[in-house]
Amino acid sequence: MYYDSFESPLGKIHLLADESGLRQLTLCLHHPVESCKQWKHSPKHLTPYKKQILEFLKGERSKFDILLAPDGTEFQHKVWQVLREIPYGETRSYADIAREIGNPQASRAVGMANNVNPIPLVIPCHRVISCGGELTGYRYGLEIKQKLLTMEKNSG
Structure with missing residues (x-):
């Protein structure tokens, strides 16, 4: 390592x-x-x-093409793959992600998978918000989450 x-x-x-x-x-x-x-x-x-x-x-890149090898459960990997498919500058709700992985009742579990995401930014858990559109939970604080979303919106 x-x-x-x-x-x-x-x-x-x-x-x-x-x-x-x-x-x-x-x-x-x-x-x-x-x-x-x-x-x-x-x-x-x-x-x-x-x-x-x-x-x-710097707003010069919207997609990553680097190898990723995060440790996680099968469920977490499903969630993280869906997160990587959220387009730059867009957001999805926890419920959207749960539906996308075929488990519409798993919004809370999606939130927990986001919380333990070992590669934020590259696996863009900052793009996940509440159903009502509010910023919720981010391991590094809502201020950083807002900065990232604003940066993407302004350069996208």
Whole structure:
């Protein structure tokens, strides 16, 4: 496993990847990756991911074409795949996602899958809102969720 960190318009971003692809992206000041002895700090291995994420945050990229390898359950992977299909600059509700995966009663479970999404931005859980159109739940705060939605709306 390789890791790297870099500054972005949203603050510090930490990436974790291996040969299978990007496994984790976190937005925060401190991250346990930096103290884990079994992972190797390797900016070189993370360059393709960093490049596309920065392009996205500058409004220069609306789709990612990097390998992803998030850990999760079969249900979570179904949800995350549907999230990746939400067009740039658009939103869907938790209920929309539940219907899309063929389980219309699973809105809450969709919310939980969003909450544990290990690769936000690339798997765009920020594009999921309530049925009433309100911003709800985002692991990194509603302020960042609003920034991302506004950025997409303005550059889309």
